[in-house]
Amino acid sequence: MKFSIMVNEGPYNHQASDTAYNFAKAVLEGGHEIFRVFFYHDGVNNGTRLTTPPQDDRNIVERWSAMAAEHEVDLVVCVAAAQRRGIADADESRRNGKDADNIAPGFRISGLGQLIEAGIQSDRLVEFGD
Numbered sequence: 001m002k003f004s005i006m007v008n009e010g011p012y013n014h015q016a017s018d019t020a021y022n023f024a025k026a027v028l029e030g031g032h033e034i035f036r037v038f039f040y041h042d043g044v045n046n047g048t049r050l051t052t053p054p055q056d057d058r059n060i061v062e063r064w065s066a067m068a069a070e071h072e073v074d075l076v077v078c079v080a081a082a083q084r085r086g087i088a089d090a091d092e093s094r095r096n097g098k099d100a101d102n103i104a105p106g107f108r109i110s111g112l113g114q115l116i117e118a119g120i121q122s123d124r125l126v127e128f129g130d
Contacts, residue, residue, distance in 0.1 A: 002033045004118035007043035008129030011060035012053070016129030017046055021063055023126065028071050036074040036118040037064070039107075040081055043129060047077040047107040048087050061104050068106030075107045076114045 005024055009016035024034055039046050051061045068075050077087060088096065089103040103109065119125045 001123045002035050002121070003027050004035045004122040004125045005037045006115065006118075006125060006127040007037065007039050007046060008041045008127065010042040010045035011051065013042070014129055017043070017060050018058075020126075020128040021060065021067070023128070024067060024073070028067075028073075034071070034073050035122045036076055036114065038076050038078070038115045038118055040078045040115070041129070042081075042085070044077045044082045044085055044087050047075065047082070047104050047109075048102050049104040050102045051104075065104050065106040073106075077103070077107050077109050078115075079109050079111050082109055 005020055007017055007020045011017040024037065027034055046061060046064055048061065051059070053059050064075055067073050079092065082088065083092070083096070087103065088098060088101050089109050090101045092109055093099070093101040
């Protein structure tokens with residue numbers, strides 16, 4: 001079965017990010033496929049490389065990045081939600097006259113069309129968070 005996942009909450013203010021990650025991990029371990037993980041609303045905060053949790057805490061951003069690298073999972077951050085929250089890749093930074101980017105490895109920025117495509121291409125689109 002092919003799944004896509006939508007994450008609407010930030011990594012440290014709601015359980016949705018952890019639950020989505022654990023669901024994705026179980027999907028892959030069960031031999032299924034993840035077409036895409038789409039981060040929307042505050043969920044885009046899962047995609048910043050500047051997150052630095054305490055050493056004794058889990059690093060959710062690194063978990064997502066590792067999953068993307070190991071399993072070629074497409075991690076997409078909504079461009080409009082990212083801009084509102086100060087998250088940008090190199091192209092978005094240049095386009096908006098900023099001097100730095102902060103997108104985490106394995107993540108990319110794109111639009112809502114990627115969410116629509118995920119819903120069309122997948123057997124199930126599972127949403128985590130409000």
